[in-house]
Amino acid sequence: MRKKIIPILMSIFLLAFIPLNGDATSTVIFIEPQLTIVEIFHTFQINISISEVTDLAGWDFKLYYPNSLLNATEITEGPFLKTAGDTFFTVKEFTDNYNETHGRIWAVCVLQGQGSGATGNGTLATITFNARLDGIATLHLAEKDLIDSKIPPKHIIHKTIDGVVEVLGHDIAVTDVTLLKTVVGQGFTCCINVTIKNQGKYTETFNLTVYANKTMIGIRAVTLPDGNSTVITFTWNTEGFAKGLYIIEAIADVVPGETETADNTYIDSIIKIVLAGDINADNMVNYLDAIILGAAFSSQPNVPNWNPNADINNDNNVNYLDAIILGENFGKTDP
Incomplete structure (x- = not known):
């Protein structure tokens, strides 16, 4: 048996010296399916397939893929070449680290013995991958060769079609936090608008939480379809909070499968709790505040x-009610 294999292998590795078969052909070696859509962290398979081939006695290909997005785990021989007889299948290289950016799989398969090759359509090999990061990955077939069963064998002219894998991810982002006022009287309320966007490919349900100096002041359950953005308004009651500066922070929970988590947190707003009526936040309620009101x-x-800031009671009207609050504290200072 070994004596039969050796000449065939030699022909595979010396393909550069085999004359080309000059006949026009519609033979295609291709990735099947052409487009694979898979969720991040899931496993999937693709086939290296062939169509409209005549008298195929051996094949050889290298497949390149981005190793940041995909992790190859297995390759198995497909059934097509076996329809013509026993085969010798070998994997010359199987690595995620062919270089810094790509993995490479190099596989070879030949018929053993003499006789006609396989004709028609079928699967040459099946490769299993894990999706490790969301994005678009090209599966590139290169340096491939097909030979027929003639002695000496001839190259089979063919076309190649690469494949694409779209890895769908989960990604929630807090894109803005807006305070509707920068000064709030102690014991009164203010509104905080938080803008969130679903930058992933799935509808997500998650909690959105707002903090003032790391103290939770509001939490909301949100369901947001993929690609959508929305504004959630929180009303903060400052009763029980000490006067002073507060940094407002909004955090969206990390959803299952999410890898880009830095944008789940937004910290960019400061508000001051003051003595009610101190509209200009100078630690006293006086004529300057009355002028502003x-x-x-x-x-x-x-x-x-x-x-x-002049809407002290936060009812979206600056009127006599706000003037009454200011008047009650007129002349007071803090501390």
């Missing part, structure tokens, strides 16, 4: 003289 009096959001 007067300038915004009778205003509502989206009008030119609207000043949210």
Whole structure:
């Protein structure tokens, strides 16, 4: 048996010296399916297939793939060449680290003995991968060769079609935190708008939590379809919080399968809790605050003289109710 194998293997490894078969052909070696869509961290298989081939006695290919996205775990011989007889199948190289960016699989298969080769369509090999990161991966067939059963064998002219793998990921991002005012009277409320976006490929349900100086001030369960963005408004009641500066932080829970987690947290807003009526936050309630309130009096959001800091009771109106609060604390200082 070994005596039969050796000449065939020699022909495979010396393919550069085999004359080309000049006949026109429609033979195609290709990745099947052409497009594979898979969820991150899942396992999938692709076939190296062939169509419209005549008298195939041996094949040889190298497959390249991005090792940042995919991890190859197994290759097995397909059934097609075996339809013509016993085969010798060997894997010359199987590594995720062919170079810094790509893995490479190099496989060879030949018929043993003499006789006609395989004709028609079928699977040459099946490869199993793990999807390790979301993105688009090209499966590139290169340096491949097909030979027929003639003595000496001839190359079979063929075309090649690569494949694409789209790895779908999970990715929630907090894209903005906006405070509707920068000063809030102690014991009163203020509104915080948090913008979130589902940058992944699946509808996600998760918790969105807002903190003031690491103290939780609100939590909301959110369901967000893929590709969508929404604004969630939190109302913070400052009752029981000490006067001073507070950093507002919004955190979206990491969803299963999410790998890009840095953008789940957004910290970029500061608000000051003050003595109610201290609109300009200078630690005293006096005529300066009254002037500011007067300038915004009778205003509502989206009008030119609207000043949210002057809306002390946070009812979207600057009116006599705010003036009463200011008046009650007029002349007071903090501390």
